[in-house]
Amino acid sequence: MMSGKTFGYKLAGGFGVTLALTVLMIATSVLALRYVVQSKDQVIKSTTTSLVGAVELSRTMERRIGGYRAFLLSAGDEWLTATNADRAMFLTQVDQLRGTLSDSAALKLLDTVSQDEATHNTIVNSLLAKRQAMRVPDMAALNDPRIKPARDAMLAAIDALVARIRTDVDADRSASSTRATWSIAAIIALGVVLVLAAAAVAWRLSRDLRREVGAAVGHIQSSSAQLEAAAAQQASGGRDQASAMNEITTTISELLITSRQIADSCQRVSKVAEDTADAARTGDATIDQTRASITAIRTQVDQIVQHMLALGEKSQQIGGVVDLVSELAEQTNILAINATIEASGAGEWGRRFAVVAEEIRKLADRTAGSAKEIRAMIEDVRGAVNTTVMATEIGAKAVDAGSRQFDDATSSFRRIAQLVATTSDATREIELSTKQQTTAVEQVSSAASDTARASRETEASAVQTKQTAAHLSTLSGDLLDLVGSGRH
DSSP states (O other): OOTTSOHHHHHHHHHHHHHHHHHHHHHHHHHHHHHHHHHHHHHHHHHHHHHHHHHHHHHHHHHHHHHHHHHHHHOOHHHHHHHHHHHHHHHHHHHHHHHHOOOHHHHHHHHHHHHHHHHHHHHHHHHHHHHHHSOGGGGGGGOOTTHHHHHHHHHHHHHHHHHHHHHHHHHHHHHHHHHHHHHHHHHHHHHHHHHHHHHHHHHHHHHHHHHHHHHHHHHHHHHHHHHHHHHHHHHHHHHHHHHHHHHHHHHHHHHHHHHHHHHHHHHHHHHHHHHHHHHHHHHHHHHHHHHHHHHHHHHHHHHHHHHHHHHHHHHHHHHHHHHHHHHHHHHHHHHHHHHHHHHTTSHHHHHHHHHHHHHHHHHHHHHHHHHHHHHHHHHHHHHHHHHHHHHHHHHHHHHHHHHHHHHHHHHHHHHHHHHHHHHHHHHHHHHHHHHHHHHHHHHHHHHHHHHHHHHHHHHHHHHHHHHHHHHHHHHHHHHHHHHTOOOO
16 A cells, blocks of 8 residues: 555654554543543532432421421420421422432432421421410320321431432442443553554564665665766766866856946946935925915815805894794784774874874885895805805815825825835845856856866766775675665
């Protein structure tokens, strides 16, 4: 399955499998232990609650028996109140205990306790009622033969319930221990399986190691022979390398001239970039001044809008006054007409009064007409105000749009300045790099001379390479003996 993989890959795979199995074992162990602990906790909590509830039933009943006995002896109201409170607590504890029990036999015993307690309570209530109605000399009549059997039956039922719950506690504890034993056995079995799996992985890796090392040694031996042949070729390659160095020297000279030209161009580009940066800063200042002017215009437009709105409010107030004048003129006209009608039957003095009333009516008509004209003028003023407000709002929007456009232009100028600065830095870096490149070219020229000298030394090293190849062949045989694959 892994025949096409390297040994390192196989080793990593084997380690990964072993690690995965170990993680699986740890996870399984943790889950099993968590299950055991949760099971133990659940058993302890459930059984403790049930057992404590049953014991509390017995204590509450004993306290109630003592309470009603004290009441029978002393007839004190505090004992009657105490015994009634104890019974209410007893019933509450029965309901709580019923919610914690799951065993059918225990629930049946709890029902028996409830029934016996009800019977006992009926007898006790009758005795308590008798005691409240009698005197001390008559207390002998309180000896009811039913009370003792009822009390004994109820206490026996409570004892049986406690014994049953104790039995359930022991059974749950035994079951929890059994589950813990099975969990431990499962963990041990899983550990054995993991050990066997790890042994299988180790055996497989050992077999692959022997096979792959044998193949690698064969490749090494064949490579040694090839290395001897390459040593002979290396000597002739040194001579070719010397002639190539001459061509490299010529190319380096041309590269040096080109580097100087690039340095001159970078200086010119840097000068242009500085001029552009100055122009961008000047444009930025101009735009700031223009933005300030637009802001002032926007303020004036806002003031015009406020004045127009105030003018509209004043015109509305004038309209209200005109409406009042119109109403007064109409009422005056009506009064004048009524006065004329009354004056027509009053003789000479009535006619004089009718003349005055007629004049008053005419004055009221003129007043009403003037009020209508004023109303029309006010409507015209309102229309003009609305038109002016709309126009100023449009102008304000245009001013805002212009302000935003100037902001965009400012951002553009600043971006241009940044780009120009970046360009200037880049040109300086290019100029510096070109100078460094010139230095490097000179170093390369020196290195070419060193390379020519190294070519002569290559021939001498070829002999050493041949000896190394022979030694490598011997080491490959020793490696085969080490892994137990035998010599080929």
